[in-house]
Amino acid sequence: MSQITITHILFLSTALFFIGVYGLLTRRNMITMLMAVELILNSVNINFVAFNKYLYPDNLNGLFFTIFIIAIAAAEAAVAIAIIINIYRNHRSIDVEDNEEMKF
Amino acid sequence: MNIYNYTSLIPLLPFAGFLLLALFGKKLPEKISGFLGVLFIGVAALLSLATAYQYFIIDGAINGSYPTLEPIKITWLQFTSSLAIDMGIMLDPISVMMLVVVTFISLMVHIYSLGYMHGETRFATYYSHLQLFTFSMLGLVVSSNLFQIYMFWELVGVSSFLLIGYYYDKPSAVAASKKAFIVTRFADLFFLIGILIMGLTANSFDFNTIIQTLTSTDSIENHGAQFLGFGVLSWALTLIFIGGAGKSAMFPLHIWLPDAMEGPTPVSALIHAATMVVAGVFLVARLFPVFAITDSGALEIVAYVGIFSALFAAVIACTQTDIKRVLAYSTMSQIGFMMFALGVSDFEHGAGYTSSMFHLFTHAFFKSLLFLGAGSVIHAVHSNEMKDMGGLKKYLPITHITFLIACLAIAGIPPFAGFFSKEGILHAAYESNPAIYYVALITSGITAFYMFRLYYSIFWNKQAIHLQNFHGEGTLSMKLPLIILGTLSAVVGFIPFANFITPSGQPGESHLDILFSIAPVLIGITGIIIATVFYKSQNNKADNFAASLNGLYKSAYHKFYIDEVYTFITKKVIFNMIGKPAAWFDKNVVDGLMNAIGNTTTTVSESMKELQSGKVQEYALYFIAGVIGLSLIGIYLWM
Numbered sequence: 001m002s003q004i005t006i007t008h009i010l011f012l013s014t015a016l017f018f019i020g021v022y023g024l025l026t027r028r029n030m031i032t033m034l035m036a037v038e039l040i041l042n043s044v045n046i047n048f049v050a051f052n053k054y055l056y057p058d059n060l061n062g063l064f065f066t067i068f069i070i071a072i073a074a075a076e077a078a079v080a081i082a083i084i085i086n087i088y089r090n091h092r093s094i095d096v097e098d099n100e101e102m103k104f
Numbered sequence: 105m106n107i108y109n110y111t112s113l114i115p116l117l118p119f120a121g122f123l124l125l126a127l128f129g130k131k132l133p134e135k136i137s138g139f140l141g142v143l144f145i146g147v148a149a150l151l152s153l154a155t156a157y158q159y160f161i162i163d164g165a166i167n168g169s170y171p172t173l174e175p176i177k178i179t180w181l182q183f184t185s186s187l188a189i190d191m192g193i194m195l196d197p198i199s200v201m202m203l204v205v206v207t208f209i210s211l212m213v214h215i216y217s218l219g220y221m222h223g224e225t226r227f228a229t230y231y232s233h234l235q236l237f238t239f240s241m242l243g244l245v246v247s248s249n250l251f252q253i254y255m256f257w258e259l260v261g262v263s264s265f266l267l268i269g270y271y272y273d274k275p276s277a278v279a280a281s282k283k284a285f286i287v288t289r290f291a292d293l294f295f296l297i298g299i300l301i302m303g304l305t306a307n308s309f310d311f312n313t314i315i316q317t318l319t320s321t322d323s324i325e326n327h328g329a330q331f332l333g334f335g336v337l338s339w340a341l342t343l344i345f346i347g348g349a350g351k352s353a354m355f356p357l358h359i360w361l362p363d364a365m366e367g368p369t370p371v372s373a374l375i376h377a378a379t380m381v382v383a384g385v386f387l388v389a390r391l392f393p394v395f396a397i398t399d400s401g402a403l404e405i406v407a408y409v410g411i412f413s414a415l416f417a418a419v420i421a422c423t424q425t426d427i428k429r430v431l432a433y434s435t436m437s438q439i440g441f442m443m444f445a446l447g448v449s450d451f452e453h454g455a456g457y458t459s460s461m462f463h464l465f466t467h468a469f470f471k472s473l474l475f476l477g478a479g480s481v482i483h484a485v486h487s488n489e490m491k492d493m494g495g496l497k498k499y500l501p502i503t504h505i506t507f508l509i510a511c512l513a514i515a516g517i518p519p520f521a522g523f524f525s526k527e528g529i530l531h532a533a534y535e536s537n538p539a540i541y542y543v544a545l546i547t548s549g550i551t552a553f554y555m556f557r558l559y560y561s562i563f564w565n566k567q568a569i570h571l572q573n574f575h576g577e578g579t580l581s582m583k584l585p586l587i588i589l590g591t592l593s594a595v596v597g598f599i600p601f602a603n604f605i606t607p608s609g610q611p612g613e614s615h616l617d618i619l620f621s622i623a624p625v626l627i628g629i630t631g632i633i634i635a636t637v638f639y640k641s642q643n644n645k646a647d648n649f650a651a652s653l654n655g656l657y658k659s660a661y662h663k664f665y666i667d668e669v670y671t672f673i674t675k676k677v678i679f680n681m682i683g684k685p686a687a688w689f690d691k692n693v694v695d696g697l698m699n700a701i702g703n704t705t706t707t708v709s710e711s712m713k714e715l716q717s718g719k720v721q722e723y724a725l726y727f728i729a730g731v732i733g734l735s736l737i738g739i740y741l742w743m
Contacts, residue, residue, distance in 0.1 A: 024724055096720050103718030
């Protein structure tokens with residue numbers, strides 16, 4: 001029975017991160033893009049927790065950071081959804097390809 | 105020397121008048137602004153007379169010479185412990201004399217203008233400019249150092265510009281004022297360089313210090329630096345003289361003077377008699393000890409330029425038909441007399457210096473009288489051309505008599521003022537340089553001829569024509585200055601001038617050599633007789649004579665084509681050789697460089713703006729690609 005090493009966990013978080021990036025770049029729906037951002041944030045959370053546990057088991061700094069990030073992610077989601085609602089009111093659409101006015 | 109403190113009021117009063125009239129003149133009725141102008145100048149004239157009385161009569165010569173006083177002296181800019189620019193008032197015999205001349209002639213012009221300029225829309229503006237002009241000239245004559253004189257020198261230039269261009273809706277007046285300004289400014293450039301060299305050589309700008317430093321013998325040897333074969337001091341004095349020649353309309357910088365006739369006639373009287381053109385003579389006289397003692401050769405230049413201008417202008421004056429232009433050239437000729445009189449003078453005897461200042465003094469009276477008389481004539485016939493005049497002696501009796509007095513005075517007929525001063529000048533020239541004397545003798549004959557040509561053409565010649573819109577000879581304010589100036593032109597010659605003004609400040613003796621003066625008087629009378637034969641009654645002798653001298657007459661009529669030469673040099677040579685290449689360089693190289701920078705920026709940003717697409721996911725892609733790229737580089741370097 002082999003143990004779960006830090007490599008496994010980092011592999012998971014890296015996978016999660018790139019899934020998030022992929023979602024952010026390919027999805028056209030803003031809500032889905034927001035969800036992809038949440039995935040990226042969570043991959044970072046996993047990194048914090050993993051490093052805390054394997055490198056400095058006596059400290060709790062990494063865990064605290066994770067809690068902060070979760071709280072900020074919640075706030076950020078609220079702001080982002082508010083923005084999306086406003087965009088919807090203006091354009092009757094939440095597709096990013098319909099929102100290209102901010103250009104040269 | 106506190107009793108002279110009030111002299112600061114003499115220049116400041118016209119300045120106050122200028123400010124008052126320039127700021128509030130438009131709201132004042134014509135009578136009040138005219139009265140204010142006359143009042144300010146009148147008080148200044150009284151103060152000047154009081155100063156002269158105090159200086160020459162009450163104080164008189166102290167220890168055998170007239171002192172140089174500086175009642176007011178304020179250090180304005182201190183450069184080094186010895187080099188400073190002061191603002192002050194300096195009183196010596198010539199500046200006191202000039203104070204009287206300037207304020208008195210200016211007062212006459214102010215009174216005369218009350219009638220002459222009556223009904224002009226910019227009456228108050230005219231008066232404020234007159235006040236500024238007088239202020240500048242008064243400041244100039246009392247200046248205690250070279251920089252102060254330079255500042256007032258430029259103020260004189262500006263105010264003459266304003267007055268010559270008074271009829272600013274007339275294109276010829278605008279052109280004339282620009283011409284006067286540019287020509288004198290061009291000369292002032294040399295003046296400024298001369299001042300700087302002078303300041304460097306003497307290590308001071310102060311007249312007293314300059315004269316003391318430069319006239320002591322050891323300092324001349326110390327300043328032995330040479331440039332193109334001439335000493336530093338010769339260069340400085342010559343450059344300063346070029347400045348003076350520009351203002352005094354000496355050949356070849358005289359071209360602005362005839363055109364300056366575009367201004368109102370009383371202004372011409374002021375420019376020609378008291379203010380602007382004598383500034384150059386005054387400048388040379390002010391630095392005369394330096395000119396004379398240092399033996400720099402500059403004085404010879406003054407003499408030859410003076411005599412040449414005198415003859416040159418006299419010949420042109422014989423052919424002109426515009427009466428004001430005749431008078432303009434006669435001024436240039438008379439200023440030439442003053443200049444060469446300074447040029448032939450030396451420091452010890454100083455007869456030339458004294459008679460030059462004397463001629464300046466007498467010339468101020470009869471020349472202003474001539475111009476004011478010409479103003480009355482123009483006022484009556486509404487034309488400047490001789491062909492429109494003739495037989496006016498019945499219409500303008502007072503103008504006729506006073507004009508005759510002025511003509512006799514300028515022709516050098518005793519006992520009128522010009523005789524005494526001109527006799528002094530000729531005597532000084534005879535003793536120092538006979539060649540100059542003979543040219544001057546011929547010139548004074550020509551002077552008598554053209555003045556009487558003018559006189560007969562205006563007042564005799566034809567039968568009196570019936571004048572349109574003739575309202576009499578003008579108001580009392582126009583006649584009074586004529587009468588006063590006419591009286592003075594007849595009598596001021598009897599002032600024993602040498603008792604007051606000599607280069608060294610020591611009173612000399614006036615003497616009149618009766619035998620010597622026979623020749624000048626005879627040649628003057630000859631000139632008058634020729635003019636009488638030609639012009640007293642209508643005949644074609646003059647035309648026939650002019651026709652026999654065809655080439656000379658034509659070139660003199662065209663002012664010896666000096667204007668054309670200038671036009672050729674400026675338009676063809678300077679514009680083509682310097683102006684156009686400079687414009688090309690400016691347009692293509694200087695502007696081109698700036699345009700290239702602008703165009704490159706525009707092109708580059710045009711090609712780059714597509715990146716700003718507005719597509720959020722594209723931005724994210726660039727961002728992530730950048731992060732990944734940087735990470736790869738980092739990993740590679742770390743490995």
